[in-house]
Amino acid sequence: MNKNLQEQIIRSSGVNVLKCMRCGKCSGTCPSYGEMEYHPHQFVYMVERGEIEPLLKSESLYKCLTCFACVERCPRNVEPAKVVEAVRLAAVRQQGNNHLTPAQIPDMLDDDLPQQAIVTAFRKYTK
C-alpha cells in the first residue's frame, strides 16, 4: 500500500474512488477490455486499496484508449478513465525512468506515423 502515491493519484485525477458501487459497467463498456491486464473497475478498486505499484508496472496503462466510454456510462460519475490517466501520469512522472530511448525510435517508425506524434511521445515518455 502506497499512501503517498494513492493520494497523488486521487488528487491529480480529481476522482473520488469511494463513490464506486462496484457495478462493473465501466468494464462492461470498455473496448480495450480484452487487452488489459487490469480492467477499468480494477483500476478504481486498486487505487482505493492503495495497490498502485502493480498498476504502474502494468501494460494496461497504455492500453486505455481514453475513449471515455467508462466516464460516460458510469452511473455514479466515478470517471475511471481519469484514474487510469492519473496512474499513467504518475508513471510518467517517476524520476529517472526513461520509458523511451532515442535508440528505440527508428524501429517504431512507419510511414503513417506523423512526425509530431513521435516528438510528442518522446517528450512525454522521457525525462
Place this chain on the structure above:
Amino acid sequence: MQRIGVFVCHCGTNIAATVDVKAVAEALGHEPGVVISQDYQYMCSESGQNLVKNSIKEHNLTGVVVCSCSPRMHENTFRKAAAAAGLNSYMVEIANIREQCSWIHKDIATATEKAIILGKAAVAKVHLNAPLTAGESPVVKRALVIGGGIAGIQTALDIAEAGFDVDIVEKNPTIGGKMAQIDKTFPTLDCAACILTPKMVEASQNEKIHIHSFSEVADVKGFVGNFTVKIKKKARFVDETKCTGCGLCTEKCPMKKVPNEFNMGLDNRTAIYIPFAQAVPKVATIDPNYCMMLKNGKCGVCSKVCSVGAIDYKQEDRIIEEKYGAIIVATGFNPIKLDKYDEFAYNQCADVVTSLELERLMNAAGPNGGTLLRPSDKTHPHTIVFVQCVGSRCDDSKGKPYCSKICCMYTAKHAMLIREKYPDTEVYVFYIDVRTPGKNFDEFYRRAVEQYNVHYIKGMVGKVTPKSDGKIDVQASDLLANEQLHINADMVVLAAAIEPDKTARPLATMLTTQMDTNDFFTEAHPKLRPVESATAGIFLSGACQGPKDIPETVAQASAAAAKAIGLLCKNSITCNPCVAHSNELMCNGCSSCEKVCPYGAITYVDKEFRMPDRTTAIRRVASVNPAVCQGCGACTVACPSGAMDLNGFSNSQIMAEVDAICK
C-alpha cells in the same frame, strides 16, 4: 415580573459531555426573574418531569425554561408536565442545547458559553410569554383519497369500513393503477388481476366510497379537519350515469390506431375506449386527441351505436367542490423515461423493453394474449438478458440516487416465469447487488437460481447493440470471473428506476406538504410517523412516499387509513393557539394583512371607537378567525402599525431573544 424556573438537562452524556450543565444552571440562576435553576440527568424522564411539576408548585412558578433537546422533540412533553402542575402550557420555552449546541460543538468552554446564551434568550422570551388557550374547530367527517391505485383503493376501503365517506380522485379513466398492469406478483406468483379486481369492485360497490375517475384535484384550501377541495372532472364525452360499459362503441369506432397506454403502447386501441375489461368504473372514454368527431366533426359512429345515448360530444370539464376532514395522498409512481440511456439502445430496438412492458407482453390480456413474443418480429425469444438498476443508484446527473427497491424481486419473478413457461430459453440477469430483504424474498431469489437455473451474473451491461440479423449483442462484464462477456440475445429487459408521478409536485404545493429532492413526499418523521405528512390532516399512502412493493404499499395504505380514521373520529380538534391577533386600537384597516394571508383568515369589521376628543368614529379594523389562522405570521410583517401580532412569537418576544443573543 415572572417567576421563572430553569431546568437544564444532561441528556445522559449527550449534553453533559460537551456542555458544563452545572455552569449553565448557575449562570441562568442569576438572570432576572429566575427563582430556581437546576440541572438533572434526564429531564424528559418521569422523575425529571416530576422535578418540573414539583418546582412549579413549590416555587409558584409562572414560567419554565427547559434547556434540553430540540423543541421538536420534547416541547410537548414539558408543556403537558406544566399543565399537569397547573401552569399554562404556553408558559414553557425550550432552549435547544443538544441538537444546536452539544452535538455540534466540541470545545466545552465555548459550547457552555453558547448554551448559556441560548438559555438567556429563552428566559428573556418567557418573560414576555402570556398564557394561551387553544380553541377548537370542527372536523368534516369525510376523507379524500388522491390516486386510485392499490394504495388509494386500500385506504378508501379501510376508511369506508370505519363508517366514513371517502372520495377517490383518479386521473385515469379507471382505478387500479400500476397493479392492474402487472401480470403476476412476487413472491407467491399469484395473478395480480385476481387479487386486485375484487378490491376494485368492492370499492365501486361500497356506498361510502365515491369514485371520481378521470378527475384531478384542482385546488385545495383550508386546514386539518376542514379542507375545501375543488375537483376537476375532465370531460370524457360519455355520460357516466348512462354508459353501461357494453363496449359496442369501442368495437365500432373507426379510429383504431391509437397507442394503447394500458399495454404500454405495445398495441393499439380505439379513440373511444375502456382501458381494460375489468375497469372500474366500466365506462367508455373518448380520447379527444384522436376522435374524428371531436377533431373535425366527421364521424359520430359511437353516438349512433350507443343504445343508451350516453355519448355527449359537447361535454366539458366540470369543477365540483367538496369539504373533507382528511386527505390521503396515494399518487404512486411511474418507471422513468429511458431516453438518456443510449447504451441500452431502448429507443433503437423494439426488442429492448422495460420490465413493465414485459409484464404486458406476458399477460394473458396483453398484446400477444400471454405468449411471450419479440415485439419486432413476433418470434419466440431464446436468449433473454435482464439488466438491473437502470437509472437507479446513480449519481444525480445520471439518474435517481435511490434504490428502486422492487426491481430485484420482479426481475427474479420474470426470469422464473419465463424459465417455467419456456424451458428452452436462456435467461441472464446482470446485477450489482441482489437485494431481497422481505419475507420469503431471498428464498424466492434462490429458487430462481437453484431451481430454474437463471444465470445471475455479478456485473453490469456496458453496451447493447442491435445487430442486422435481428439479434442483440449484449456486452457486459462478469466481475467475479473478471472477464468481459458478449451475449447474443433475442430480448433485453431493462429494470427501469421508478419515480414519483409527475402530478405529485404541483399537488404537494397545493397541499403545502413537503417533498424531498426526488419528489417523494416527506413523512412527518422517518421512523415514528411514516404515514403522516408534516402538514396536519394530510396522510401518505404507498409509493408516493418512496419506492414500495405491493405488500408494503397495502400495509402503509391501511396505516394511513388508520391515522385518517383517528382524525375523522373526533368531533373537533384543538387548534393551535399560536395565531395572529389584531390590536383594534392600532389597526389602520389598510388591508395589507388580508392580502398576504394564505388562509383567508382575516376579515374586516367596522367598529365604533371613542376618539380622544370624546367624539366617536367608525373605523374599519382587521379581525382574525383563530380557527382558520395557521400562525405563519406573514400578516405581522405586512402590518405597518404593528397592530397585528402573533401569539407565542410576538414582536417583543422575538426581539427579546435578539437582544439576549446580541448582548
Place this chain on the structure above:
Amino acid sequence: MQVNENKEFEPVIVAFCCNWCSYAGADLSGTNRLNYPTNVKIIRVPCSCRVNPMFILRAFQRGADGVIICGCHPGDCHYTSGNYYARRRITLLYSMLDYLGIERNRTRLEWVSAAEGAKFAETMQKFTADVKKLGPNRRLEDLRCRKQ
C-alpha cells in the same frame, strides 16, 4: 467596540430559522454531528415570513455582526406562500442595507430544507467565515455620538 488584539474576533451571528424546514435542518445537522461555529445562535420563527425587517435591524443595532435568515425552499413553504413574501421583503431590505453601505456579507438568506442538515452546517460555516473576514460591525454610527 473593543476588540482584544490577542483574541481572534468572534462575530455574533443571529440566524432566524423557520420551524418547518430550516430549524429541522439545523436539528438534523446536530443529529448528524455536523459542526458549525458557536457564533451562530438560532431563533425559531414559524415561517421566514415572520421575520420582520425590524428584527434584523434590531440585531444589528444591538451588536450582531451578521444576520442570516433560513426558510423552506420556494414552493415548499409549510404555509404555501410565506417564503415568497419573505423573499421580496428581505431582498428589498438587504438592498437597502447595501445602499446604506452595510457590507453585503453581513446579510444572507438561504433556503434549507428539513433534509439538508449538511447544507445548514456548510451555510453557517461559510457565513461565519465571511462575517469574520469583515470584522466587527461598524453599524451606522451617529457622528455626534462619536468618541473623539
Place this chain on the structure above:
Amino acid sequence: MQEAMIKRAKELLADGSVNRVIGWKRGEFVYDVTPAVFDSAEELDADFVYDDFTAANVSKYLIKETKKEGKILAFLKPCDTYSFNQLIKEHRIVRENVYVIGIPGGPKLDAEKIKAKGITGILGAKNDNGTLRIETLYGEETMPYYEAVSVKCESCKSKKHMVYDELMGEEGDILQSNRFDMVEKLENMTAQERYDFWREQLSKCIRCNACRNVCPACSCEKCIFDNPDSGFENKAAVDSFEENMFHIIRAFHVAGRCTDCGECSRVCPQNIPLHLLNRKFIKDINSLYGEYQAGEDTTSRAPLTNYTTDDCEPSIVHERGVE
C-alpha cells in the same frame, strides 16, 4: 388661480355640495403656507392662499376630515392625487365624503433655498422668465428661478391627476423624470462612500418626526415608534444607531406604498435627503418586480403584498452593482 379657486369653493359651499374646504393659509411668514380647513366664504376670502410657496400635500388630512359629518372640498395637485388614491386603496379616506378638484401643481419654491442666498425678509416672489424677483423688506432681490425650486419639484414625475371630480386648468402628462439619478449615483459609489454619505446625512437627524408626521403613507393610528408595547418605542436616542434605524424602518414601512410625493425631504429642518431612501425602494421594486407606481390606481396589489414564484433571490443584491 387663487381667485378662481376661492370662487369655486364659495359656490360649492353655497349650494351645499360641501360644508368645508381644505386648502392652505399663510403662517407667520409669507412662505410659511400650511394646510387649513375653511368653513365659510368669509374665512376663504380672508385666509385662503394658493401660490408658489403652497407645496403641502393635503391628502393625509382627509383621513380624519372625511370621517366627519358632511362633505369636504379638497384641492389636489397632481402629486397629491397619487397620495389620495393610495389612501383610498388602503381604505383610509372615505371617498364619498370628499369632492376633489384637480389643480395645476408646481414647480414650488423653497424659501430655504432663497434664504441660503442671503436673501432675508421675504415678502413675495415671482418668476420673471427664469429670474426670480423677490420682494423683501429691504427691496427687490433677484436670483435664478431654477435655483429656488424645491427639491421635490426638481424631479417631478407627473403633471397628470390620477383622480378628480372636477379639474381646474389644463391636464398635464406623466413625465419622464430624472428622479432616480441620485439613487443611481449613490449605487455606483463604493460601500465605504455610501456608508460615509448616509452616516453624515442621518447624523443630522434631530428626531423631530416632521418627516413622519407629514408623510401621507405614515398615517398609522399609532406609530410603532410611539407605542410602548411595540418594542421599538424610542423618542430620544439611546444609542448611536437608533435614528438611522428609525429612518430605515420608516422607509421600509412605506415601501410599495410611498408615492414619492417628496414631502418628507421638503419638511426636514435638517435637509436630510430622505426621499433618496424611498426612491431606492421604488427603483428596486421597479427593476426587480416590474414597474409599479403607488397611487396610480386604487385596486392593484402592492409589490410587498404580492409575489411571483420566480422572483429573484436576495443574493441578487450581493451580485449586482458596486461593493
